[in-house]
Amino acid sequence: MFLRMVKGAIFRQKSKMLMIAFTIALGASLATAMLNVMMDVGDKVNQELKTYGANITVVPQGASLLNELYEVEGGEAPVEQYLQESELGKLKTIFWAFNIVDFAPFMETNAVLPTGETVKAVGTWFDHHMDLPTGEQLDTGVVNLRSWWDVDGAWIDDQANPDIAQVMVGSSVAQAQGLSVGDVLHLNGTAATVDLTVAGIFESGDDEDDELFVPLSVAQALSDRAGLVSSIEVSALTTPDNELARKAAVRGPSSLSKSDYETWYCTAYVSSICYQIQEVITNSVASAVRQVADSEGAILEKTQLLMLLITALSLVGSALGISNLVTASVMERSNEIGLMKAIGAHDGAISGLVLTEIIITAILGGLVGYFAGFGFAQIIGHSVFNASIEMKPMIIPIVAILVILITLLGSIPAIRTLLKLRPTEVLHGR
């Protein structure tokens, strides 16, 4: 009989129950969308932030020490310390290999222009193709790491004919030397001279406008340092630092307990990724570009907090909506409830009946809301991040618990009203 009453209440009062289900669906869809986006926003925002350049630099051990001693920023390594170009592929073999999004080696050397002026020539990869030891293939270079450059002409194509050597000229140099795209530039290095065709003129907005960017092999030839690189820039997806990461950064990984060390090593903190890079690149020191890493962490945390607040607000709104609707529904049914009390139903039995009806409606509304919310998450993902939001299975129990909880909380005023109803008041209007 109980099920017949519940069934009758739900299916023979469709419009009323649909309205409650719709409110619950709305709340559940917002919660699902926001929670899915919140869980995925870390990766998505991280990906977005990677377009603003590298967050890890790798330099030879000696160079790092001297840079720290003399507070040298950038420039040519003060001592002849270099990394091996042949080891670059190992970056994609570390534990967090999939988090290494892009990287590029750099070899800096001085070259003399035809006018007699000395200019810094930076050799690097632009869009370098690699066949990795793992069997994977990778295209990486400054095309991705300097995506903000405003280029007149074209980027250097690493895959093009190596006989036609090219150069990208910083806007200040191009202006001073009167260079245009397609011009041929004669460069004198310490070990060789080369003729380079200007592929593009770039404007970076920083000191790089005073430099020339050439293929890595050209810079190595100019300085007679074949197979060597002076630094590597790495763009990696990282997890914002917490207490453990800060402890590891300040005191070193060796200060951590075994379990802390494992947690730290297996989490994509910028410090653990740096540590793993040092493990594979001989005599290297990898360090975070702290300003970038911290900003990324802060932006990520704030974005997640914002999402969490929106989720909480949407749930509160939903609970208020449910509360009003259920209370209105109970008031509308006061005659029926009064009658049930008059013929012998106790408060618990009636509350159980009303709650069961509402919970079943909530489950139906919650299911619709979940799928609608997942759809909303995809719309947000595509319109904001140009990517799909991954369905997180853990959202299902979270949303289910939230729906049941807000439905129960929203039903409290209605149940209180119901318990106060006296049969004489509703049956005789007194």
Next chain:
Amino acid sequence: MSLLQLNQVSKIYGDLRALDKVSLSVEKGEWVAIMGPSGSGKSTMMNIIGAMDKPSEGEVLLDGRDISKENAKTLTNIRRDKIGLIFQQFHLVNYLTAVENVMVAQYYHSIPDEKEALNALERVGLRDRAKHLPSQLSGGEQQRVCIARALINYPEVILADEPTGNLDEANEGIVLDIFRQLHREGSTLIVVTHDPEVAEVAQRTIVLEHGRIAREVVNENFVP
């Protein structure tokens, strides 16, 4: 011993004495009508007799037990076990069929039995309308469902509040015929009404005025 006995029962709302020291006895198997104009205290008396309200003063003995001081939970049990209620406005659950409306009373009393509920509907001539919703039934039919619901748990007292108040003459006749049948079968009937024609068919009529029993009339022409 009387089935129902009211001793000096009063119900006071602020300065208003809706019932004022009313004493009344109803024997088992008796058919009593309670009459009176609006505001005379009929509904208040019905609420107290029906265990839906408690008196401010006096005692109400139902089957020898004083129910005037019982708590809400016990009063609910008394309504469930001993009283069958019939209302002027029918008060059927609009999303349940006729037979389900009868079964609701069974459900809160003991175990629902559809066959027994159908038999109750047959007694009021509505076996063929069992699967209809209240909105698909006429006023007279709805009142008969209400009577079937009141009968289903074999109550000690059937308490009817203006049972024909919303019915036409033909349906009024049908309902009164059902009451006669119930009385012949030994049911105790208390009918609250303002309609003299309904009161006349009862064994005894109590007339209330200003919360007091103004007079008591025994129907000499009562046909059992």
